[in-house]
Amino acid sequence: MGHHQGAPMPATLRHAFRAHAHPARSVPCPHEPCHARPHQACIVRVNGRLLKQLHPARIAAWARTTACCPTCAVEPGIPCHKEGIPLAGVHARRIQEAKVTLA
Template sequence: MTRYGQPAPMPDSIRQYMRGGKDPARAFPCPRCGVAAHRPCRIPSRGVPLAQVHEQRVNHRAQTVACCPTCQVPPTVPCHADGRALKDGAVHPARHTEAKGEAA
């Protein structure tokens, strides 16, 4: 392989670990500002990139990859309280813990 050729293929399962220091939520598109996966979140009105990811993006990742031990729902199903989905796509803190366990 030449020095400037295409890099060797890498499975998506380990690609995130090779992105040292990046939030795992960046592997998903941001529902708040609409940026693509693996791009930094931006302030929608000005387009300025942010150092952190939006909370909605973190919640989206947790909802996509982890079951919620609090309300007993499988991945991709929104968390609920008393039969109603949590406001603005929020998830229970226990689901965030489960999602971090998936990454480790």
């Protein structure tokens, strides 16, 4: 017998279920080779295991799109830098700022 899928979950319920998830799950994971889609857990591709924690690169991507950086004074969407050289990640203060912005 085929799999029966019911009606889609209403957005209000979906939001309530995601409320306990880290807000960085709202962006895709840039970590090689994870590339989890938005709102999905990060995974280990070799065995398909779901991770309880997000990859640091995903948290950095979320902070980059969400908050200004108090350390290097860049706006959302602009990479953090040190003395004009772009950083691969973000400053720790930017992650803190993203959490405050979300609250």
